[in-house]
Amino acid sequence: MKNYLLSVVFTVIFINTGISQEIRYFPEKNAEWQEKAPTDFNINSMALDDAVAFAVNNEYLGSKDLRIAILKGFSREPFHEILGPTKKRGGSAGMILKNGYIVAKWGDTKRVDMTFSVTKSFLSTVAGLAYDNKLIANTHDKVANYIWDGTFRGNHNSKITWEHLLQQNSDWSGELWGGKDWADRPPRKGDIDDWKFRELKEPGTVMEYNDVRVNVLAYSLTHVWRQPVPQVLKEHIMGPIGASTTWRWFGYDNAWTVIDGIKMKSVTGGGHSGGGIFISAEDMARFGLLFLNNGKWKDKQLISESWIKKATIPSKPNTNYGYMWWLNRKGSRHWEGLSENIFYAAGFGGNFIVIDKEQNLVVVTRWLEPSKIDEFMKKVENSFN
Numbered sequence: 001m002k003n004y005l006l007s008v009v010f011t012v013i014f015i016n017t018g019i020s021q022e023i024r025y026f027p028e029k030n031a032e033w034q035e036k037a038p039t040d041f042n043i044n045s046m047a048l049d050d051a052v053a054f055a056v057n058n059e060y061l062g063s064k065d066l067r068i069a070i071l072k073g074f075s076r077e078p079f080h081e082i083l084g085p086t087k088k089r090g091g092s093a094g095m096i097l098k099n100g101y102i103v104a105k106w107g108d109t110k111r112v113d114m115t116f117s118v119t120k121s122f123l124s125t126v127a128g129l130a131y132d133n134k135l136i137a138n139t140h141d142k143v144a145n146y147i148w149d150g151t152f153r154g155n156h157n158s159k160i161t162w163e164h165l166l167q168q169n170s171d172w173s174g175e176l177w178g179g180k181d182w183a184d185r186p187p188r189k190g191d192i193d194d195w196k197f198r199e200l201k202e203p204g205t206v207m208e209y210n211d212v213r214v215n216v217l218a219y220s221l222t223h224v225w226r227q228p229v230p231q232v233l234k235e236h237i238m239g240p241i242g243a244s245t246t247w248r249w250f251g252y253d254n255a256w257t258v259i260d261g262i263k264m265k266s267v268t269g270g271g272h273s274g275g276g277i278f279i280s281a282e283d284m285a286r287f288g289l290l291f292l293n294n295g296k297w298k299d300k301q302l303i304s305e306s307w308i309k310k311a312t313i314p315s316k317p318n319t320n321y322g323y324m325w326w327l328n329r330k331g332s333r334h335w336e337g338l339s340e341n342i343f344y345a346a347g348f349g350g351n352f353i354v355i356d357k358e359q360n361l362v363v364v365t366r367w368l369e370p371s372k373i374d375e376f377m378k379k380v381e382n383s384f385n
Contacts, residue, residue: 023293023360025100029242033282036101038383043103047383048096052106054379059092060350060367066114066271073348074272078183078192083252084268084275089113089349089367095285096380097292097362109281112246113366116347118284119249119276120214120269124166124324126221126229128307129236135224139163139310139323147220151176156200164203165217166323167315171201172213177255177266179212179273207318214269214324215255222257228264241290241297243283250275269324271348281364288353288362312343335374338381346370359384 027033038045062069066086074080093107130136136146139162144152152158157172164170173181182195185208201208218229225232230249238247251267252275258264268275290296295303311323320326320333328335328342335342344354350368354377355361363380365373 022296023100023289026289026298027100027242027286030244033102035105036098036103038098038103040101041098041103042384043098044383044385048104048380051376051379051383052094052096052104054372054376055094055365055368056092056106058369058372058376060369062349064089066349069349070271070274074185077186079180080183081273083177083179083254083273084271085250085278086271086274087112087114087278091367093281093366094368095281095362095364097285097289099360100289105281107281107366109285110244110246111366112248112278112280113351114271114349115277115279115284115351116271116349117269117276118345118347118351118353119271120324121345121353122233122249122277122287123214123218123221123229123267123269124311125237125303126225126232127162127166127217127323128303128311129232130221130224131307132304136162139166143220147223149223151216151219156203160203163323165213165220166311167204167207167317167321168209168213168324169201169205169207169315169317170203170213171206171208172216173200174216176212176215176219177252179215181210181212184210184212184272205317207315207321211268211270211272215266218251218269219257219266222264222266223259226259229267237287237290237302238283240300240302241286243286244280247277247279247283249277281366284353284364285362288355288364292355292357292360292362335377338374338377342377346373356381
């Protein structure tokens with residue numbers, strides 16, 4: 001009896017601390033995703049409806065022709081051009097999952113759209129799979145010990161580790177697929193000469209969001225896996241979670257490499273110049289549900305819990321950034337009033353996958369005005385109070 005009472009007390013404490021419970025429901029492949037009424041989880045239906053209406057009424061203001069939106073959005077960059085596939089976007093769409101069940105959705109959740117830098121969190125996962133499969137022994141290893149073709153040659157680049165690339169603080173210097181590192185998101189001050197001949201920052205000390213360097217990571221992972229990165233993602237993640245057959249992962253038109261005599265496409269980590277992952281909101285939600293459940297889908301561990309913990313540790317230069325996941329810690333991107341344990345993937349144009357383990361919640365948005373995401377999330381969270 002004493003042990004029974006202790007068990008009950010422990011269970012009550014466990015639930016009341018807001019610690020995420022293991023997810024029991026996972027949507028089957030090609031099946032209708034089960035929906036539940038918000039009231040089944042004591043969610044305020046009117047408040048949740050208000051959050052959805054807010055998302056619909058605050059659609060991204062950029063052009064639906066994403067070629068125009070991309071060229072305008074990155075017009076400051078010298079030599080910037082479209083190098084890979086693009087696609088005209090749909091309208092506002094999204095899903096909110098509680099314990100795996102849909103409690104709200106809006107727009108066309110099956111439509112395939114570009115996701116821009118949400119792709120980076122998928123790329124991070126491919127690195128995690130390499131780590132889990134011991135293709136990468138340690139994220140503190142120097143990448144030059146794995147990629148010996150000159151990509152990491154030189155006094156500076158030879159210091160770069162996998163962690164530096166994943167945290168975007170490598171300051172890798174060079175050119176890949178025609179893209180120059182210094183021309184990607186240059187500083188507000190100075191001109192081309194200042195950017196080209198800048199003093200390089202010691203790897204691990206300064207975060208700089210930079211797609212050329214992210215593409216260097218994708219290239220390096222292609223060589224570590226010795227196969228195209230999309231195939232790795234499909235085999236190890238997207239297939240097992242029952243994702244549709246509609247998602248695609250593109251690289252630039254000229255981004256080809258040869259491994260073991262086979263010509264392979266090296267993909268991009270975003271849609272900055274076209275390319276990246278094109279995917280539906282429903283497939284994004286499946287990916288988010290996997291991370292909500294600590295890398296486990298049903299009874300199978302697809303990505304290690306230890307990797308997810310590593311990926312969501314704040315980097316020293318930026319407390320809001322881990323291994324290509326944004327973290328809601330106190331910093332420049334902190335969502336005031338919301339859990340600091342929230343982490344999320346974010347992409348140009350208001351594409352988000354938000355994971356809140358305390359509430360057992362996954363939120364996917366397509367084409368929400370990016371500056372409105374924290375206000376939207378507060379409305380979602382308020383519906384739980």
